[in-house]
Amino acid sequence: MTARYRRRRLVERLMFGATIAAAATTLGVLVFILGYLAYQGATSLSLDFFTRLPAPVGETGGGMANAIVGTGKLLATAAAIGIPIGFTGGIWLAEYGAGTLAAAVRYAADVLNGVPSIVIGVIVYALLVVPVGHFSTLAGGVALGVMMVPVAIRATEDFLRLVPDALREASLALGAPRWVTIVRVVIPAGLRGIVAGLVLALARVAGETAPLLFTALNNRYWSPGWSEPTASLPVMIFTYAISPYEDWHRQAWTAGLVLLVLVLGANVLARAVLRRGMAMR
Amino acid sequence: MTNDDGTSGRAKITVRDLTVRYGEAVALDRVSLDVPEHRVTACIGPSGCGKSTFLRCLNRMNDHVRGVRITGEVRLDGHDVYAPDVDPVILRQRVGMVFQKSNPFPKSIFENVAFGPRVHGERDPVRLRELVERSLRQAALWDEVADRLDRSALELSGGQQQRLCIARALAVEPEVLLMDEPASALDPIATAKIEELIQELKAEYTIVIVTHNMQQAARVSDCTAYFYLGRLVEFGPTERLFTNPSRPETEDYITGRFG
Numbered sequence: 001m002t003a004r005y006r007r008r009r010l011v012e013r014l015m016f017g018a019t020i021a022a023a024a025t026t027l028g029v030l031v032f033i034l035g036y037l038a039y040q041g042a043t044s045l046s047l048d049f050f051t052r053l054p055a056p057v058g059e060t061g062g063g064m065a066n067a068i069v070g071t072g073k074l075l076a077t078a079a080a081i082g083i084p085i086g087f088t089g090g091i092w093l094a095e096y097g098a099g100t101l102a103a104a105v106r107y108a109a110d111v112l113n114g115v116p117s118i119v120i121g122v123i124v125y126a127l128l129v130v131p132v133g134h135f136s137t138l139a140g141g142v143a144l145g146v147m148m149v150p151v152a153i154r155a156t157e158d159f160l161r162l163v164p165d166a167l168r169e170a171s172l173a174l175g176a177p178r179w180v181t182i183v184r185v186v187i188p189a190g191l192r193g194i195v196a197g198l199v200l201a202l203a204r205v206a207g208e209t210a211p212l213l214f215t216a217l218n219n220r221y222w223s224p225g226w227s228e229p230t231a232s233l234p235v236m237i238f239t240y241a242i243s244p245y246e247d248w249h250r251q252a253w254t255a256g257l258v259l260l261v262l263v264l265g266a267n268v269l270a271r272a273v274l275r276r277g278m279a280m281r
Numbered sequence: 282m283t284n285d286d287g288t289s290g291r292a293k294i295t296v297r298d299l300t301v302r303y304g305e306a307v308a309l310d311r312v313s314l315d316v317p318e319h320r321v322t323a324c325i326g327p328s329g330c331g332k333s334t335f336l337r338c339l340n341r342m343n344d345h346v347r348g349v350r351i352t353g354e355v356r357l358d359g360h361d362v363y364a365p366d367v368d369p370v371i372l373r374q375r376v377g378m379v380f381q382k383s384n385p386f387p388k389s390i391f392e393n394v395a396f397g398p399r400v401h402g403e404r405d406p407v408r409l410r411e412l413v414e415r416s417l418r419q420a421a422l423w424d425e426v427a428d429r430l431d432r433s434a435l436e437l438s439g440g441q442q443q444r445l446c447i448a449r450a451l452a453v454e455p456e457v458l459l460m461d462e463p464a465s466a467l468d469p470i471a472t473a474k475i476e477e478l479i480q481e482l483k484a485e486y487t488i489v490i491v492t493h494n495m496q497q498a499a500r501v502s503d504c505t506a507y508f509y510l511g512r513l514v515e516f517g518p519t520e521r522l523f524t525n526p527s528r529p530e531t532e533d534y535i536t537g538r539f540g
Contacts, residue, residue, distance in 0.1 A: 098347070166384035170446070173342060173378035174397040174453055177370050184400070189387050 034260070041257030044250040049258070054220050054231075060247040064255055066222050070137070070230035071206065071259075074216060077141020077226070078148050078205055083198055086152020090194075093153065094160035095182050106154075113150035120146055121211030129215060135229040140216025144205040151204060155197025159190045196270040203266035207259055209234035233259045290317035293457060293487040294339060299353035301334050301343065308334045310511040311353070316457075316504075321479055321488045323502035323519065325495060326534070330508040332491045336459050339489065340376040341369040357457070374401060377455035381462040383442035385434035385449070390426050393434045393445055397453035412452055420448035421478050440471025447478065451486075458482065460490040464497065476501050495535055499523050507531045 048063045055062025089109075093102055121143050128139040163186050171181040187194075216230050218239055223230035233255050240252035292315035301309040309331045316322050316339075324332035337343045338355055341362060355362045362372050374397075385393050394413040395403075403409055413430070417423040422444040426437070434445055443463060450458060460479070464472040479488060479501045492498050498505050499519060506516040507530075515522060515531045526532045 164384070166380065166382060167386060169342065169345075169380065170384040170386065170449075171396070171400075172345065173340065173373055173380075174400065174449065175370050175373035176397075176400045180400055184396070185386055 034264075037253065037257045037260055040250070041253035041255075044247075044254040045257065049251070049254055053222070054236075057245075062251075064231070064233070064236055064251065064258075066219060067231035067233050067236040067255065068258070070216070070219070070223060070232045071234075071262075073137050073223075073226070073230065074141045074144055074212070074232055075202060075206055077138060078144035079198075079202055081142060081145025082148025082152050082201065082205075085149050086198070086201065087156050087194070089149070089153040090156020091160065091182065091187070093157040095178075095186065097157075106157075109150040109153050112146075113154075116210075117143075117147060117208050118210035118213075121213060121215055124211065125214045132227075134227075135215060135217035136227045137216055137223060137230045138226040140212045140230065140232065141226070143211035143215045144208060147205050147208060147211065148201045151201035152198055155201060156194050159193030159197055160186060162193060163189045192273050192276065196274040199266050199270040199273070203263045203270070206263050206266070207234055209238050213238075233262075290320055292316065293318035293358065294489075295354075295356045295359075296335075296338075297354040297356075299335070299338060299355060300351070301331070301338060302350045303346065304348045307511055309338070312508075312513045314506055314513060314516045316487060316489055318487050319483055319485075320503040321483050321490060321501050322504045322506065323498035324489065324491045324506045324508060325493075325498050326508035326514075328493075331511040332506075332508045333461055334511075335506075335508065336378075336461055336489060336491050339457070339459055340373050340378055342378065344369055374453050375455055376457040376459060377450035377453055378459040379443070379446050379450055379461065379463050381465055383439060383446050383466070385437070385442050385445050387433065387435060389431045390434050390437070390445060391430040394448050394452045397449060401453065413448075416448040416452040417445075419451050419482070420444045421474060421481075422448055438471075440467050440474060443467060443471070443475060444478070447475075451482075455486065457487045457489065460488065462491050462493060465493060472497070495523075507534060509534070 046063075048061065050063060050068060051065050052061075052063035053066055054064060089105070093105060096102075097105065124139055124143040124146070128142055129135055167185050167189055168181055171185045172178070176184070212232055212235050216232055216235070218235045219229045219231045237252045237255045237259070240248040240255065243249070294316040296315070297313045299309055299312045300307065312331075312335060324335060326332050334343065338351060339357075339362075343349050343351060351363065357372070357375065361367070386396060388396070391413055394416050395409050398409060398412050403412065414423060414427075417426065422441060425441060426432075426445075434442065437445060443466075447458075447463070464475045467475065476497065479490065482488060483503075490498075490502065502519045504517065505519045505522045507514045507522065507526075507528075509530060515526060515528045517527075522531065523535055526535065532538075
């Protein structure tokens with residue numbers, strides 16, 4: 001009995017130690033990445049980085065103002081496509097979706113989520129870049145928007161499913177039609193979760209590089225409107241990191257730091273929204 | 282007028298041969314009874330006997346259950362509620378419901394009560410305020426919440442939440458109030474309040490209540506229906522059913538020999 005107990009206690013401690021080690025590793029990797037980026041990137045972090053265009057090749061200095069604005073425009077385009085489709089699709093899946101069609105939509109969303117981002121880039125290239133003859137912000141935004149859809153759809157569905165059926169029944173029993181129940185009771189009850197999910201979906205595509213390479217391409221100057229190639233932080237990082245110039249390497253680190261802070265900030269914001277949502281006002 | 286079961290009063294709801302199947306399982310088997318107007322009718326029976334299913338047929342809440350098949354007749358004031366031209370939305374304005382677990386919306390106390398009237402087109406803020414106050418008074422909750430109508434309904438205690446749900450149902454001005462074990466999750470004091478409330482409400486409403494608690498049925502109801510395995514075993518005036526049941530199964534159940 002005591003031998004068995006001692007063995008069990010040993011196993012328990014070993015497994016407990018293993019879980020702690022795994023958790024610490026996860027956290028350690030994040031801290032290391034953040035720290036290393038800050039160490040490498042902070043040297044070129046200056047107001048210029050946010051306000052000036054890239055310096056001509058061969059000169060040092062300059063900034064990435066166009067890439068920051070470009071990333072903002074790309075994300076706005078992606079959100080304009082991904083959020084409406086994902087939100088309404090998620091509502092349908094959670095509130096009406098039943099049978100084979102819903103299963104097919106869910107499966108399609110999962111498959112789309114698994115499609116390598118570069119493949120989505122190639123498809124958008126074939127459909128939106130080749131026919132018009134040039135790269136554009138629009139094409140890049142569409143590629144990111146398509147990538148957002150499956151994440152947004154499942155996030156919306158998941159958070160609507162968390163809304164207790166008792167609330168739906170309460171509303172229906174008061175004589176509210178189904179759509180009124182969804183709009184006035186179910187969506188408000190799940191809204192914070194959905195908003196957090198959509199922000200996370202946007203944060204996820206913010207760092208995508210591959211689908212932008214042959215849709216938005218890159219640009220060393222401002223890109224007015226939506227029909228010209230544009231710079232973006234991820235593609236800038238890629239371009240600068242593989243360049244032969246020391247100064248560009250430093251700026252790539254800085255761009256990486258800025259991008260990571262943006263994504264991390266979105267994550268923290270989403271989680272804050274979500275936590276307040278759990279308290280239910 | 283006196284019905285065959287000995288209860289007086291006009292029948293508000295008449296149920297004939299009501300059968301409900303969930304897939305292959307029969308949840309209710311040819312149930313027929315008359316719910317008298319301005320009376321409290323209690324449905325008792327062991328878990329799974331079909332009493333909640335019965336209740337949910339009266340306002341067609343079972344329509345939303347997947348794979349349900351309902352046959353037979355439910356008539357409200359003589360009109361078949363399952364007729365193809367009946368909109369369940371309109372029906373539920375006339376037949377309100379209170380659930381076992383209080384389910385206030387995550388909104389303010391005011392918005393909870395105003396929800397029904399708003400959905401049915403009441404826009405006038407003065408009328409809405411009157412309606413909310415009257416409903417809360419009817420539900421004996423007004424004095425406790427009058428100074429914090431804009432606070433979240435979720436801050437209320439369990440018993441208050443359940444009375445809020447009753448007020449919310451009353452604000453739609455229904456004729457019938459269905460209550461599915463409204464006090465089963467409440468402490469004795471809150472339960473007593475709800476029971477008192479039921480007694481007051483029956484002057485204006487026809488009430489059907491499902492309860493697990495036989496003392497409660499005996500205390501609040503005028504008529505009692507005993508369900509067992511999807512069948513209506515006995516239905517009659519509460520006093521007679523509890524003192525002199527005509528069926529041995531009923532006697533076994535109410536004397537606690539089973540269930």
